[in-house]
Amino acid sequence: MPSPDEIVIEARHLRKVFGATVAVDALDLAIGRGETYGLVGPDGAGKTTTLRLLCGALPATAGSAMILGFNVASQIDEVQQRIGYVSQQFSLYPELTVDENLSFRARAYGISETDFKHRREQLLAFTRLGRFRRRQARALSGGMKQKLSLAAALLHEPEVVLLDEPTTGVDPVSRGEFWQMLLSLAEQGTTFLVTTTYMDEAERCRRVGLLYEGRLLVEDTPHEVRRLAGITMLEVRCAPLVTGRKIAGSVQGVQWAELFGDRLHLAVEEADIATSLERTLQNAEIQVSSIRQIQPGLEDAFFEFVRRSREALP
């Protein structure tokens, strides 16, 4: 956890209401300098709204947001000079080249020509887009477009960067390159708040927060989040699989059972359930070839937090 004097993104009881829908509900966030914070959660949980509230694109219904000590509501110019924002939609000009897009954006930020040229070369080298600089943005691959969006958002050397699902539809290798860039900047002090639907990306964040129906259900390091979920995962190889799942799912102490390729994944309270589980399956004429404990993934942990939250509803 960052110490309070290092906090660069802060939300206090942030709330946003659209008509009858509470999109973001009493959200508290405190993100330290150089941190990479991943915001995950189901569609409609409020991830995009949160980013828009934090960058001042959307006014909050209640609560406050501070970026680098500046109030987003009353000091928007100071905020915008210091943050970069990459939205879900590709927001550059498809008919302009890589170079032209960067130069257009630099003028919008009021960056001097000399500063821009220096910064452009740095960013083109960093994103490895140099050899595509005269290519129209429309002709770039998905991964390259995302790198260009990031480069454009970094032109004015922001201290804080907000990214909304920057890698959707991008292949694993290009996503890996993208994250290499983010973490390399983070290690030099840039702070990132990223939303993602990829759990392997969430695992790369210093901390992750799970947003559900506008509220933060849990936030911690990926490692801690998995521990806090308090579930043990068993992998069961059995046949027939579908009947096996139905029976395993009804065994006392099994929280949920799902098919995973040619095997089952069970979330259980205690690993020692394995023996009685095997007996129950065999009594139902299910052939069990192996049961072993496996590491719960971040996705399993989130699934469990959401399940508990749903159960807690009246």
Add this chain to the structure above:
Amino acid sequence: MTSGTAIDVRGLTKRFGDFIAVDTVSFNIPRGEVFGLLGPNGAGKSTTIRMLCGILLPSAGSGTVAGHDILDEPEAVRSRIGYMSQRFSLYLDLTIGENLEFYGGIYSLNRAQLQERKRWALEMAGLQAREQQLTEDLPAGLRQRLALGCALLHQPEVVFLDEPTAGADPMSRRQFWDVIYRLRAEGATTLVSTHYMDEAERCDRLGFIFAGQLVAIDRPDDLKRAQRAGVIVEVACDRPAAAVETLERTDGIRQARLHGAGIHVSPAVADGAVNAVLAILERHGFSVERAETVEPSLDDIFVSFIQESEERPEAATP
């Protein structure tokens, strides 16, 4: 279906002018399998799927899908398959029920069949009692499941899903996979392309496609066991991004990349790999908390295939 084969292709090729999008691809998928197609953007996944669906005519090669020839009997193929692409075509200004009825019409279902399948699709997608709701009001995950329901109305024997879950949250993707497994239990065959490695792990078998060529086809566990990625050292250390940059500049390191909270490193020599990596990182002032050899993950395998295909000069087109 006459045999246990759902999809069989030999030498499938597609050229667009000088560009070879799919290059003599051959494979066989038994009935009831969930087969995953992986590869970078532009590798030829969608083109392959479109040829198998009878949407795109191959430049060369042959194949059968659900027992029918993709070249000679494209209509018979189309009536036996379901196809859902990333940009699935739902009418947003129609209600959920109207979308299902529209697709029922395309597949020429009679009144009774339509009622029965509509009920099935609504239940599968978790959209019961929402028939009258406008499609545009649905969140992305539910829209994806509605699109799947439309593609499955005529109970196809073979289902093609081209990045069906792109952008969907983990919970929706989990439910989506539940449906795929339900289809498998009913005997249907699914060919699915994805960029999510956790989904790849859920497939019975995987095909890796790079620059139009099918470079590997196997079960996820067997791909990992084949040790194609060489020995993998997993390292937990401070400043992992800087550590990757340092390792990439060092001789004797095949590959280094971020993985989870740490990094995965593949040294060229397997003997003493852990000590070699430790020595490099300590020499450059990184403090290493843990370093050990681990089984390669599917993305380690994916990366090593990409590297190999980039090292082949003929595949160097971006």
